Amino acid sequence: MILSRDAVYTVSEDVVAREIEGEIIIVPLMAGIGDLEDELYTLNETGKAIWNKLDGRRSLNDVIAELAAEYQAPSGEIERDVLGLVQELVQRRILLAV
Amino acid sequence: MRDADSPYVAKVNVARHRVFQKRTPVLGSLDLELTERCNNNCIHCFINLLEDDAARQRELVTTDTQRILEEAAALGALTVRFTGGEPLLRENFIELYLFARRLGLKVLLFTNARLITPELADLFARIPPLEKIEVTVYGMKPQSYEAVSRVPGSYEEFRRGVGLLLERKIPFVVKGALLPPNSEEIDSFEIWAATLPAMESPPAFSMFFDLRGRRDSASKNRLIESVRMTPDEGVAILRRHGHSYLKETREFCRKFTGPPGDQLFFCGAGHNACVDAYGMLQPCLLMRHPDMVYDLTRGSLKIALTSFFPRLREEVRATNSDYLARCALCFLAGLCEQCPAKSWAEHGTLDTPVEYLCRVAHAQARDLGLLREGELSWEITDWKERIKQI
Ligand code: SF4
Ligand code: SF4
Numbered sequence: 497m498i499l500s501r502d503a504v505y506t507v508s509e510d511v512v513a514r515e516i517e518g519e520i521i522i523v524p525l526m527a528g529i530g531d532l533e534d535e536l537y538t539l540n541e542t543g544k545a546i547w548n549k550l551d552g553r554r555s556l557n558d559v560i561a562e563l564a565a566e567y568q569a570p571s572g573e574i575e576r577d578v579l580g581l582v583q584e585l586v587q588r589r590i591l592l593a594v
Numbered sequence: 595m596r597d598a599d600s601p602y603v604a605k606v607n608v609a610r611h612r613v614f615q616k617r618t619p620v621l622g623s624l625d626l627e628l629t630e631r632c633n634n635n636c637i638h639c640f641i642n643l644l645e646d647d648a649a650r651q652r653e654l655v656t657t658d659t660q661r662i663l664e665e666a667a668a669l670g671a672l673t674v675r676f677t678g679g680e681p682l683l684r685e686n687f688i689e690l691y692l693f694a695r696r697l698g699l700k701v702l703l704f705t706n707a708r709l710i711t712p713e714l715a716d717l718f719a720r721i722p723p724l725e726k727i728e729v730t731v732y733g734m735k736p737q738s739y740e741a742v743s744r745v746p747g748s749y750e751e752f753r754r755g756v757g758l759l760l761e762r763k764i765p766f767v768v769k770g771a772l773l774p775p776n777s778e779e780i781d782s783f784e785i786w787a788a789t790l791p792a793m794e795s796p797p798a799f800s801m802f803f804d805l806r807g808r809r810d811s812a813s814k815n816r817l818i819e820s821v822r823m824t825p826d827e828g829v830a831i832l833r834r835h836g837h838s839y840l841k842e843t844r845e846f847c848r849k850f851t852g853p854p855g856d857q858l859f860f861c862g863a864g865h866n867a868c869v870d871a872y873g874m875l876q877p878c879l880l881m882r883h884p885d886m887v888y889d890l891t892r893g894s895l896k897i898a899l900t901s902f903f904p905r906l907r908e909e910v911r912a913t914n915s916d917y918l919a920r921c922a923l924c925f926l927a928g929l930c931e932q933c934p935a936k937s938w939a940e941h942g943t944l945d946t947p948v949e950y951l952c953r954v955a956h957a958q959a960r961d962l963g964l965l966r967e968g969e970l971s972w973e974i975t976d977w978k979e980r981i982k983q984i
Contacts, residue, residue, distance in 0.1 A: 512695075512696060512697065512698030513698070514667070514698040516619055516670045516672070517618045517619055517670060521672070521698070523672075523698040523699075523700070523724070524722075524724065525695055525696065525698075525721060526720065526721060527719060527720055527721070527722050536672075536724075537603055537604065538603075538604050539603055539604075540603075540604065543603055581603070584603055585603065588603070
């Protein structure tokens with residue numbers, strides 16, 4: 497799956513994303529997302545920083561640029577992380593292209 | 595895609611996740627008793643009212659229940675247990691279920707399964723509860739089941755409900771209530787339970803039945819007392835899966851901290867939230883003493899959990915001399931089911947030893963080698979040694 501950097505992504509209505517004690521917890525709503533009951537998803541620190549920018553308005557390009565500025569990291573590295581996470585969440589039906 | 599391969603996303607078992615292990619959220623889970631009414635009328639039931647009881651008029655309206663669910667989610671709760679009575683009797687059940695799931699809460703449903711319809715089973719298949727449904731079973735045949743439920747046709751409906759869950763592949767587990775009419779069916783129940791896809795271990799049984807939590811019926815209490823098994827019969831049942839029972843109980847006993855003294859709430863009461871059908875927050879599912887509950891229609895979960903319950907835990911002390919001479923000095927307090935809620939149900943006070951529970955705990959302790967024949971738990975001084983030796 498090739499992601500377009502101009503695309504905007506938002507959280508799918510098939511999940512509920514919650515923030516509990518600073519952790520992002522993604523709770524499946526519709527069947528087929530969590531294979532087993534009692535298993536939810538959480539994001540690591542990198543995932544969380546990216547997730548917080550995925551607000552259904554910013555394009556992936558915007559997200560990459562903002563994170564590169566905030567973390568003063570090479571944009572190639574940031575781009576790899578953003579595209580990696582978004583690709584994974586799209587495959588899991590957690591994110592959708594707007 | 596395997597989760598181990600992902601550098602960003604982890605699938606977590608929430609019970610083991612660090613946020614919940616440290617219990618940092620104000621609230622871990624919420625219990626909601628949606629109604630005290632039930633379509634069964636079980637001989638041992640400590641709570642049920644008839645299906646059309648007038649109490650229905652006093653049950654929380656949808657918006658009030660939704661407000662409680664919202665606050666629970668905001669306080670960090672991840673699971674809500676819908677229980678009763680029979681929670682599926684609530685006409686707004688589906689609305690509340692969807693509301694809870696859309697808040698990102700997992701739903702643990704306790705039911706007798708009689709009201710599971712094809713539509714409801716389809717809903718659970720489409721929007722899964724994320725917790726295994728727990729179905730209590732009262733017998734393996736119409737005669738035994740209905741001798742407990744006292745409702746003709748209830749067995750057939752229970753089987754149909756369970757059949758729908760199986761057909762739709764909705765994970766559920768079964769539990770038994772061991773009573774004289776079904777006591778010969780333990781083996782067939784366990785054999786059947788082992789065929790159910792979501793059963794990972796033998797079914798649990800309830801058997802040391804509580805009296806009516808609202809102290810509303812002396813005749814029903816007499817009936818409950820008459821169907822309780824003897825302590826030795828109960829121990830024999832616990833022993834059926836001897837190895838795992840002994841292992842678990844020994845580990846449990848090693849954590850004993852000794853006699854509780856006069857502090858009555860030394861259990862987990864008040865750490866989680868249990869809301870009755872009318873909006874009163876109880877420190878546990880059983881405790882219905884009017885001074886121990888908090889009116890959620892006039893206050894908030896947060897205040898109850900951070901102020902009202904901690905004060906109760908600290909301030910409610912035993913004064914009954916019998917309790918102070920026995921339970922307060924008893925090293926079996928962690929094993930025994932004696933607690934303020936059961937004392938209230940049996941005696942109308944918070945601190946009266948419940949003889950039946952005392953006999954059950956003594957029988958268990960003898961079986962584990964913690965007590966010898968004729969010994970009384972509160973007289974034992976070398977209890978630390980005994981625990982080390984089991
Ligand atoms: S099904 Fe459960 S709530 Fe209903 S009467 Fe039986 S024990 Fe009580
Ligand atoms: S075993 Fe008896 S004395 Fe000990 S806590 Fe239970 S009721 Fe009280």
